[in-house]
Amino acid sequence: MKKKRWAKAVIYAFLVIFAVIALFPVLFTLINSFMGAQEYAQYYGGLQNSLGQQGVLHLIPDRMTLEGYYNMLFAQPDYLMKFWLSLLMCFAIVAGQVVIAVLGGYALAKFRFPGRNIAFYGIILLMMMPYQVTLVSNYIVLDKMGLIGNYLSIILPGIFSAFGVFLMRQVIAAVPDGIMEAAKIDGAGAWRVLWRVVLPNCLPGLASLVILSFIDNWNMVEQPLVFLQDSFQYPLSTFLTQINAAQPALGFACGLLAMIPPVLLFCFFEKELIQGIGYLEEK
Known part of the structure; x- marks a missing residue:
């Protein structure tokens, strides 16, 4: 003892x-x-x-x-503008990621089609690749589309998350097939099964995806520096590095308040985050 x-x-x-x-x-x-x-x-x-x-x-x-x-708050109005800009960009990216991840995860977990396993392992391979590896190819594609210097150059690539699809695939795969079959017997189609049966059982996984995606995009640095041409467009994460070294108090205050949104998300949804990540260990 x-x-x-x-x-x-x-x-x-x-x-x-x-x-x-x-x-x-x-x-x-x-x-x-x-x-x-x-x-x-x-x-x-x-x-x-x-x-x-x-x-x-x-x-x-x-x-x-x-x-x-x-x-x-008063002598540096750029901070509040960058703060709300970062929030809007994160909300747009997270919303898009949730839609893509849910649909992709639903297809990979509950549908049988040729190449399903290949697609799944391809997603795992993408997860292993550093983001910097695809940065040049993304820039070329966005430049051809005329989106360089536009906020869409940040949002559109951001909504396609290999980790998000992988996470939701694991979460949805844990939903029992029996309750889905029962819903189909009652006349529910694939969409109704998704909205009425699958998603209510995947709320912890969705919360995990939202939190992790928000934190990741709240702290992004490379994308704005590469895809945006004007420093006026930069979000808060890159704005913090531009604060004059002669104003250290301003830098500390801005840095502290920049922590608040992700910390609040984690505090309010800590239980759901832990449950959602647990799906990765079960499968």
């Missing part, structure tokens, strides 16, 4: 240390968002030239101020 208690204590201690290390960047951002520009220059000015030159990190502001948040 004592050995088991010691083992649990060691595991818990390791987990606590790991949690502190993982949360430190967030806490550091939160604390420094209330620090003034002069105080930042006093304690961290040397970090721009020589890391660690000033000694230790300053974790508690001498005087808390809302200077960064004030500049973000």
Whole structure:
């Protein structure tokens, strides 16, 4: 018994240390968002030239101020515009991904047709490929379509997600065939079976897809830099890198508020996310 208690204590201690290390960047951002520009220059000015030159990190502001948040909301109106632009782009991409993933997953999981397994393994292969591998080919196709510099160059490629189709295929495959056959006997067609039988049993998987897709597209960097020609069109994820180094408080405040949407999604749908990911282990 004592050995088991010691083992649990060691595991818990390791987990606590790991949690502190993982949360430190967030806490550091939160604390420094209330620090003034002069105080930042006093304690961290040397970090721009020589890391660690000033000694230790300053974790508690001498005087808390809302200077960064004030500049973000009133002196830097671009932030709010980029924030809402990122939300709209993410909502459009996520909505498209859900439609494509549900239809593709439904077909691969419940329909029998020639080449079904080949298509499924092709999707797995696409999941293994880094996005940068397809970046050039996507650019060429979008350029031929005249979409470079248009928000559609971000949205259209984004709605086709190999992971989304794979996830929904696994989720829908777990739906018992018996209840689907019972619905068909009652006269339900393929569409009604999908909307009335399959989807109500796939809500955790759908929630997982929405959360993971939103976080992925909220943090996208390569696509805007490559497909959009004007920095005025850039979303929030790329705007954060353009904040002047002379305004550190603004950078910390903007970075902190940029975390809020994905964190809220995770907090509200944590249970559904865990259940949805569990389907990947069952099949």
